[in-house]
Amino acid sequence: MKLDQSHRDALQDVLEWRRDVRNFKPDPIADDRLANLRAAMDLAPSVGNARPWRVVQVQSPDKRAAVIADFEDANAKAAANYSGSKRNAYMKLKLAGLHDAPVHLAVFTDHTPAEGHGLGRQTMPEMLNYSTVAAIHTLWLAARADNIGMGWVSIVNPAKICAILDAPTTWSLTAYLCLGIAETQDDTPLLHRKDWQENTPTRWDTV
């Protein structure tokens, strides 16, 4: 299968217009579109072909409220680490779209999958987490290609989220994701636009 310039151009569009979204319209996402995203995750790379990612779609209002409370707690503590103008700048950032996003996904890593038979992770057991991250990034790109925005919320306490969602003890939280239709489109990261952190180029050395 030889891919051509049209593939490269399309991928470039998807990569350029993928954003970490925090402002969502309330419009629901149809189940068949979510099923497509799930199918895209099936195509993600994983160590030993172990596919250790476990997705939990959070629809319960009580559980969503508990997640939001944990975010607000963690965010307040994070804000306290800054002082002066940086603290003011932090407080002005909107760092999660938990209230508005129609779809909440908690993505866990199973640390004892039967699949893969341990291959490729003896010296680097973190490969299981990394496989889940690759699946999440696959989901992100497939969502963007279908004009669905996604935001990755990392300002939470992983153990707390596991408890809220009754996750098995062999799972750890890799990401808490918000999905929905983005309020606006942008080809530039919000943190660059808001002067928190400008884009920097990839460092690439040769030895």
Next chain:
Amino acid sequence: MKLDQSHRDALQDVLEWRRDVRNFKPDPIADDRLANLRAAMDLAPSVGNARPWRVVQVQSPDKRAAVIADFEDANAKAAANYSGSKRNAYMKLKLAGLHDAPVHLAVFTDHTPAEGHGLGRQTMPEMLNYSTVAAIHTLWLAARADNIGMGWVSIVNPAKICAILDAPTTWSLTAYLCLGIAETQDDTPLLHRKDWQENTPTRWDTV
């Protein structure tokens, strides 16, 4: 920017035909194609826009030989964890293309980047590693779209690779990658084809 069916079809091709490649042709990869891959990494998501990935292209024959020796040591130890038919099956797998791949990339994570100002990683410091993984997956897809194969070698001792490459103490190894033109094209993982681990569907529950 509204993406359309042509974007979704193209992304599907890239995802379906991306493989973990262990069999490479000796053909070199031109510098301008590598520059395009580096530019694609600039579009990857990162926590706080910190972009903590650091790429080291390994061209030194001595350093490549040291990496290969470390892989062979780790692979022999991994094989010893299996017994009977599974051990035989493991021994028959080709798990890295280190000897033939024209391009070797070590990808590190900088754990003390000035960029990002700590945002988004107080409760989940592993977000720096995860950002690097997303950049690696971006590289992987951009490579595949340009008909360059990539293999992720995780059967190495990270501290040893850091020592071989004189990495700063604030960096950790996230991945050692082989890139080049793949010997063959496939839409099915080699470990599925070789009966090590069949494909399984993504688990997706609702609460």
